[in-house]
Amino acid sequence: xxxxxxxxxxxxxxxxxxxxxxxxxxxxxxxxxxxxxxxxxxxxxxxxxxxxxxxxxxxxxxxxxxxxxxxxxxxxxxxxxxxxxxxxxxxxxxxxxxxxxxxxxxxxxxxxxxxxxxxxxxxxxxxxxxxxxxxxxxxxxxxxxxxxxxxxxxxxxxxxxxxxxxxxxxxxxxxxxxxxxxxxxxxxxxxxxxxxxxxxxxxxxxxxxxxxxxxxxxxxxxxxxxxxxxxxxxxxxxxxxxxxxxxxxxxxxxxxxxxxxxxxxxxxxxxxxxxxxxxxxxxxxxxxxxxxxxxxxxxxxxxxxxxxxxxxxxxxxxxxxxxxxxxxxxxxxxxxxxxxxxxxxxxxxxxxxxxxxxxxxxxxxxxxxxxxxxxxxxxxxxxxxxxxxxxxxxxxxxxxxxxxxxxxxxxxxxxxxxxxxxxxxxxxxxxxxxxxxxxxxxxxxxxxxxxxxxxxxxxxxxxxxxxxxxxxxxxxxxxxxxxxxxxxxxxxxxxxxxxxxxxxxxxxxxxxxxxxxxxxxxxxxxxxxxxxxxxxxxxxxxxxxxxxxxxxxxxxxxxxxxxxxxxxxxxxxxxxxxxxxxxxxxxxxxxxxxxxxxxxxxxxxxxxxxxxxxxxxxxxxxxxxxxxxxxx
Ligand SMILES: Nc1ncnc2c1ncn2[C@@H]1O[C@H](COP(=O)(O)OP(=O)(O)OP(=O)(O)O)[C@@H](O)[C@H]1O
Numbered sequence: 126x127x128x129x130x131x132x133x134x135x136x137x138x139x140x141x142x143x144x145x146x147x148x149x150x151x152x153x154x155x156x157x158x159x160x161x162x163x164x165x166x167x168x169x170x171x172x173x174x175x176x177x178x179x180x181x182x183x184x185x186x187x188x189x190x191x192x193x194x195x196x197x198x199x200x201x202x203x204x205x206x207x208x209x210x211x212x213x214x215x216x217x218x219x220x221x222x223x224x225x226x227x228x229x230x231x232x233x234x235x236x237x238x239x240x241x242x243x244x245x246x247x248x249x250x251x252x253x254x255x256x257x258x259x260x261x262x263x264x265x266x267x268x269x270x271x272x273x274x275x276x277x278x279x280x281x282x283x284x285x286x287x288x289x290x291x292x293x294x295x296x297x298x299x300x301x302x303x304x305x306x307x308x309x310x311x312x313x314x315x316x317x318x319x320x321x322x323x324x325x326x327x328x329x330x331x332x333x334x335x336x337x338x339x340x341x342x343x344x345x346x347x348x349x350x351x352x353x354x355x356x357x358x359x360x361x362x363x364x365x366x367x368x369x370x371x372x373x374x375x376x377x378x379x380x381x382x383x384x385x386x387x388x389x390x391x392x393x394x395x396x397x398x399x400x401x402x403x404x405x406x407x408x409x410x411x412x413x414x415x416x417x418x419x420x421x422x423x424x425x426x427x428x429x430x431x432x433x434x435x436x437x438x439x440x441x442x443x444x445x446x447x448x449x450x451x452x453x454x455x456x457x458x459x460x461x462x463x464x465x466x467x468x469x470x471x472x473x474x475x476x477x478x479x480x481x482x483x484x485x486x487x488x489x490x491x492x493x494x495x496x497x498x499x500x501x502x503x504x505x506x507x508x509x510x511x512x513x514x515x516x517x518x519x520x521x522x523x524x525x526x527x528x529x530x531x532x533x534x535x536x537x538x539x540x541x542x543x544x545x546x547x548x549x550x551x552x553x554x555x556x557x558x559x560x561x562x563x564x565x566x567x568x569x570x571x572x573x574x575x576x577x578x579x580x581x582x583x584x585x586x587x588x589x590x591x592x593x594x595x596x597x598x599x600x601x602x603x604x605x606x607x608x609x610x611x612x613x614x615x616x617x618x619x620x621x622x623x624x625x626x627x628x629x630x631x632x633x634x635x636x637x638x639x640x641x642x643x644x645x646x647x648x649x650x651x652x653x654x655x656x657x658x659x660x661x662x663x664x665x666x667x668x669x670x671x672x673x674x675x676x677x678x679x680x681x682x683x684x685x686x687x688x689x690x691x692x693x694x695x696x697x698x699x700x701x702x703x704x705x706x707x708x709x710x711x712x713x714x715x716x717x718x719x720x721x722x723x724x725x726x727x728x729x730x731x732x733x734x735x736x737x738x739x740x741x742x743x744x745x746x747x748x749x750x751x752x753x754x755x756x757x
Contacts, residue, residue: 294383484699487634505559518726532705
């Protein structure tokens with residue numbers, strides 16, 4: 126008989142919630158000022174350059190710097206945000222350049238038709254590269270992109286009918302009305318400004334957070350609801366598009382292109398520009414591009430040594446400034462701000478503190494709409510097997526989880542509990558068996574689809590996004606509940622802004638519910654217990670009706686465990702069903718409605734706390750006689 130009723134506490138009005146909203150990032154007016162000064166300075170540069178032939182030379186260099194900024198901006202998204210290493214940016218740059226040049230010079234198409242192709246061809250090629258390298262990470266991905274770069278180089282050299290071969294293509298037009306060098310430079314600046322605005326908006330959108338989640342931890346991202354395939358493709362598409370735009374503008378600006386510009390060395394230079402400036406920052410990409418474009422010019426007076434000095438400086442930057450120049454500047458600024466706002470004593474990550482009385486209005490509302498039916502089964506596991514070669518980690522397990530229950534899986538180490546949850550949450554594919562969630566078969570569904578249906582999880586060894594702030598970590602949990610797409614982000618539409626406010630309000634509510642308010646601290650600086658809370662808050666932000674908690678009390682002291690018990694009960698009172706793995710029998714006996722016991726991958730017992738704790742087979746396999754004596 127289902128005895129639980131949901132506590133219906135007062136539901137905050139959305140207006141009330143909005144009033145409580147705090148800003149996502151501390152306002153950093155100095156960066157806006159720096160940005161504006163740079164824009165004005167860049168605009169005025171043609172007037173500041175020396176005249177005569179030298180003026181033309183500087184103008185050309187200025188244009189080169191500007192178009193290179195597109196390529197590094199693309200890498201900011203692909204590598205800095207999404208962590209997808211690419212050593213093929215010069216290839217995309219070349220594809221943009223040749224798409225425009227070939228269509229206008231060789232095939233006589235209008236300029237803007239060439240521009241469209243210069244957008245489409247790099248995107249399609251980028252998506253192709255993304256699709257074939259989907260499962261690859263770090264050096265493997267880097268190797269594939271190098272291979273791709275070399276293929277494009279060969280194509281540019283040898284497909285003479287379309288590329289002009291080693292001679293290249295000349296007389297590439299500029300857009301009508303802006304043929305003059307100064308005007309074309311300003312045109313490039315305007316396009317660059319729009320691209321920067323887009324990349325900035327992307328960073329602060331649900332898509333941007335998904336990219337960062339992908340970079341930080343793919344597995345955690347997928348169980349937080351991020352579709353890894355779509356997100357990687359998005360990263361590759363944006364990276365290659367921006368490279369392509371830069372290439373098209375380069376071709377127009379110079380009027381002549383040949384394959385030797387779009388070579389592997391140039392891809393490495395783009396890579397170095399990004400790393401030197403700061404990989405995940407827009408300003409960093411710009412600073413790195415400006416520095417490494419002009420540095421060879423400034424070092425030319427050192428004659429034959431200049432290349433060695435140039436290379437040496439890059440190595441020094443990479444070794445001593447791993448976050449790039451802008452990483453150092455913003456880090457120093459951040460520390461200064463922290464000191465000022467906290468009277469010189471930065472808040473230390475300390476013991477966890479739970480806050481009672483807070484509610485989760487969005488979950489109360491959702492769950493109030495679906496009242497619990499008597500004995501309703503929410504989750505069914507039938508004949509589940511998961512074998513790793515000869516290891517039968519799970520071997521024909523059956524159990525049902527009733528709606529509203531706290532169902533606990535116990536068993537000795539290595540009995541297959543985590544493997545069961547990994548299969549149920551989509552991380553492992555089942556060797557055999559059926560899993561049904563709300564009467565729908567979900568066996569071997571991808572993790573993000575299972576979260577979308579309403580089943581979120583936490584990990585035994587906590588999997589968060591360490592370089593991101595607490596609030597960003599939790600906001601990622603809302604990914605499957607929201608839908609702003611690339612166009613909404615680009616246009617900064619009203620619906621996208623409203624959705625972003627909602628995401629933040631819910632993330633703040635989830636954090637308040639678990640008793641955490643240090644929003645802007647990077648997760649890597651938190652204590653273990655605090656990270657556990659943030660992980661639970663991220664799962665709550667996914668608006669679950671079922672939670673898988675894998676050993677939530679692991680690493681907690683007895684006081685913290687008592688607080689955790691209260692938290693588990695409060696989540697359950699919100700209507701959340703739970704499937705919990707736990708070794709702490711104090712916790713289990715205080716929260717469990719039903720227990721399933723595993724041993725060597727098989728179910729050996731199930732029932733109420735009393736039934737299971739008195740089952741001789743469970744005592745023999747898991748609890749031991751000492752436990753029974755201590756309990757009686
Ligand atoms: N990815 C894997 N590859 C190979 N073997 C695995 C893998 N994951 C788990 N196993 C094996 O499956 C068995 C069950 O492991 P599992 O982690 O599910 O046990 P558990 O009951 O959760 O243990 P614990 O309580 O220590 O967390 C173990 O023998 C383990 O070594």
